[in-house]
Amino acid sequence: MKGIKKDLKAWLLLCSGLGTILFLMGSTFYIVVTQSLGLYNISGEDSRFTLQYWHDVLTNSVFQSSYIYSVKVSLLGAILSIIVSYPIAMWLRNELPAKVTIITILRAPMLVPGLVAAFLFVNMISYHGILNETMVFLGIWHEPKTLQNDEFGWGVVILQMWKNIPFALILIGGAVNSLKTDLLDAAANLGSTSWQRFRYVIFPLTLTAVQVSFILIFIGALGDFAFYSIAGPRSTYSLARLMQMSAYEFEEWNQSAVMAMMIMLTSAFFTILVSIIIKPLAVKRGDIK
Secondary structure, eight states: OHHHHHHHHHHHHHHHHHHHHHHHHHHHHHHHHHHHTTOSOSSSOOOOOOSHHHHHHHTOHHHHHHHHHHHHHHHHHHHHHHHHHHHHHHHHTSOOTTHHHHHHHHTGGGGSOHHHHHHHHHHHHSTTSHHHHHHHHHTSOSSOOOOTTOSSOHHHHHHHHHHHHHHHHHHHHHHHHTSOHHHHHHHHHTTOOHHHHIIIIIHHHTHHHHHHHHHHHHHHHHTOOHHHHHHSOSSSOOHHHHHHIIIIISOOHHHHHHHHHHHHHHHHHHHHHHHHHHHHHHTOOOOOO
């Protein structure tokens, strides 16, 4: 009887916080799903079940270009952030002078809001910005070049990397630092090179951190609004920007709900895909050749 009371008390304490979160998230998710299917219209139209909004959005060329652009930039931002974070994490594993200061500087971008970072970046690469003026002054360029709002989205990728590398460093750096030095010394004594130690020891043992970093960075980048709006191309909208326009400027709330669903479904798809790809790599075994 006492055990049951304890379990009941624990569940009641848990429900106070978890129940509120589930209620808020669940109700919001429910409204988004139903609005994408033509229900709970707030634009004055009759609510009825229909897949017409899905058809209209998925066949829209503007949405298709926005979807490809957002996924492309988000994938590049996440992958490049992790690639850059690995050697930095390995370097910070060593004893360094002023190591705490270096780590503090590397984490500084986490304290800068995304909108502020986007404006700073645009001012730096604008036609008469710091980069152009420096290049002209040094004689590398004869005249300023247009670097702002490039069509491919490299500006957004650079911003995503600048913002997310410190976050990836926390996760990957923690995983790298948790590896015992004896393990790496044993691999070296068996004749492995630095690359072989990374490939067969460090990388498999830190893949969980890589997986979490990629998923969180990708999801955040896919739904980002500030970087895409300020530094993105003018000819293509991001999914977040297109969703905002559809809802608030054109009052197409059902189409906006479909776009929100596509962002969530894409995030879920890549989360599952990355898990499937990483799982066999994390348990890879074999002789070092």
